[in-house]
Amino acid sequence: MSGNPGNPSDLNELRDIIRQAQSLGAPYPQDPAARITVGRDGKIYRGDQAGDEPVSKVHHGTFAAPSRRAERRLAEDQRFARTHMPEGTVYIDEPDVRGWAYSIVTELDERYTLFAFFDGREYRVKLVEPALEQLVRRNVVSAHDGHLYPDGTICLSEARGAGQPTLEEAYSKSVLWALGMGFVRNGYRFPFAAEGPFAAEGR
Template identity: 35%
Template sequence: MNLMRLQERHDVTVGREGEIFTGDAPPDQPLSRVQGAGEAWHAASHMPRNTVFVERAGAPGWMYSFQTSRGRAYTLFAYFDGSDYQVSVLAPELGGITGAPVFPGVASLEEAYAKSVIWAAGMDAVLAGRPSPC
């Protein structure tokens, strides 16, 4: 199995002697999960087609853009901060919000992406002078 395919798998763990497990791993030894092993798969299969892996301010993560139902374009950056996934707004310019995390950290890239789309829909409603639908 080549490295790229290995990195795209969800269930990659490594044993203490360097064994690589791509399926069920022995439960009787300490294992390390490859951080982000499932991220590439999730980004490619569940996030916008324009999603790219980049490094911003020393943090590697996923940059993606989409339009809300009101037509406003958002570009966001989802990254793992060592304990949770964070999402920050790159565009549009939203004053003090741009560049800062937009909601408390979450446990997965999947949840970070889903919440970011919902957050953008709510922000778009507020910017249009309507109550947030969320």
């Protein structure tokens, strides 16, 4: 960090400015000496940079951290996955991908690999294998008939693209979907939906 006038002299000074604002509950301090800004050159300044150069205000509040509610939900989901989901279920924890990957074999002896995740509001499930979403993209199977969107997301409820309120319900309904999809792949209507009879297409 440079020592130019208006720049915090070191990281300790920058830390103190931020922490002072947080302790006062002031995300946007009024006193220029008690706030920082960022210039278009990417440099951090204390107060407003002199001259005509535009600066961006900085929210001095605490960086986001997992809430206790989110931590409790994750702990409950981990217990459920450990005791109720298939052996070999893996929790994937990557910056942009967090959820459970699991594989099942249906009563039709078909294997499916699925991925369940919480999107901030509900639990959704995506099909990993087999890549049946390609059938939807090519209009071999309609999204309506297969309850599967072109991006591989399974439709688990009446609302478009909606999931289920818990990991338990998302998992159990994804198993039911996989069995129903097996019938669709063999030329029958999806058997677990009210809109169509359990009969072969065209009969």
